[in-house]
Amino acid sequence: MVQEVNEVVALHDPDHMTLEFLSHADGREAVAKAANLIFVENLKQHKLGGELDLQILLEPQLNEALQIVGSKGPEPDLLLVYGPVRSHLGFPAWRLRYTEIM
C-alpha cells in the first residue's frame, strides 16, 4: 500500500521513503507555467493600469510558483543515469544545480 502525500510530509518524515514520479511537464514546461502564474497574479493586482512589476520575478517567487503548479521538490543529492547516454534527459533542471550525476 502506498499513500499520496504532499511535499511537506515527504520532506519531514525521515522514517519513510518517499517516491516522487516526475514527467516532462515538471521540467521546462513547469517553469513556463510558474512564470505565467506570476504574471497573471500580478496583473490581477494591477487591474487598473495593467502594470506588471518586474521585481516580483525573482528566484524565490519562481520557487513559490513552481510549488503552486505542483513541480517544486527537493534538490537531489545524486542523479543516476542508466542506459547508453550520459545526459539528464530533461530531468527538472531547476533542481539540479549541485546534484552529483553518475
Place this chain on the structure above:
Amino acid sequence: MLSLTLPIPLLKTLTPPSPNINNPSLSPYSHYQPRSRSLTRGLIVPKHSSATAPPSATLRDDGTSLAGDSPEPLPEELVAELMPKHVAVIIDGHGRWAKLRGLPASAGHQAGVQPLRTVVRLCCSWGIQVLTVFVLSTENWFRPKVEVDSLMKLFETTINSSIACMKKEGIQIYVIGDSSKLPESLRSTIANAEKSTKHNSRLQLIVAMNYGGKYDVVQACKSVAKKVKDGLLHLDNINEKIIEKELETKCTEFPYPDLLIRAGGELRLSNFLLWQLAYTEFYFNKTPWPDFGKEEFVDALRSFQQRQRHYGGERHS
C-alpha cells in the same frame, strides 16, 4: 508531479559500502575510458615558493597561440561528420592544481589561460562552431576577495591581449551573465571585444562570467514580463519556447550544447546552463583545467562520437 510515501521504515543501521578501489568499473569516470596518463604530469612537481606559475605554465599573453596559422589536423579516431556543433566547458581544478605546487590560487587561474587557448584553437581547426566556457559563477563571489580581484584582472588582460588574434582568426566573443557586478574596466573591455569581433563567424566563443543557470531563467522570465508589459506579447502565448528565446544563449544559432566537458573531477553542473543542458551529453574528466590539453579534448570528443544521443525518446547515433 506525484509524491508517494511507502509504509516501510528505512533501516537506520545501514551504512553505505566503502568505495571499491580494486574495481575500476565502479568509478563514475569509467564510462569514458580515458587514456592512461603519466603521474608526473599532474603530481610530481617541484614546489615553488614564489607567487608566479612554474616555467611549464608560462603563458604567451600576446594571444598568438589562440588559433595559429596552420590548422590542427583532425586525429584519425575522430569523424568530422560527427563533430558536435556546440561544446560547453566547465573549467575547474585551478585551486587544487596550484595547491599541489605550493602556489597561490591565482597562479592556477593564470595557468588555465593556455589550455583555453588550446581548446579554442582545436575548435577552430575541427569545425566546432560554438564553444561556451564557464569561467565565473554567480556563487564564486564568496571566494576570498584577493582571489576574485586577481580573477577580474586576469579576465581583463586575457581578453585585451586576445582581441587582435580573435579578429584575425575569425573568432567572435560574446559574454553572458550578470555584468552589473563586474568592474567597470572589465565591462568596457568586454564591450570592446564584442564590438571588435561581432562580424566574425569561424567560431563563436561564449564566455559565461558571473553566470548562473537559475539567474538565466529568471532574467528570461523578466524579459518576457517586460514584453507583456509593453503589449508585445499576450499572456496566453507564454510557453517554454517563448522563455527559451529570452535566455542568454539567444546570441547563438546553436543555443543547446551537444557536449558538456567538466574538468577537475567534479560530477555536477554547478548551476551552469541548467535549461540548455537537458539533452546534452556529459563528459567528466579528472584532469584539473591547467593540465587539460589536446589529449583530453580528443578523449572527450571521441567519447561523444561513440554515444547514442536521446532526445526524450528519439535515438540518434
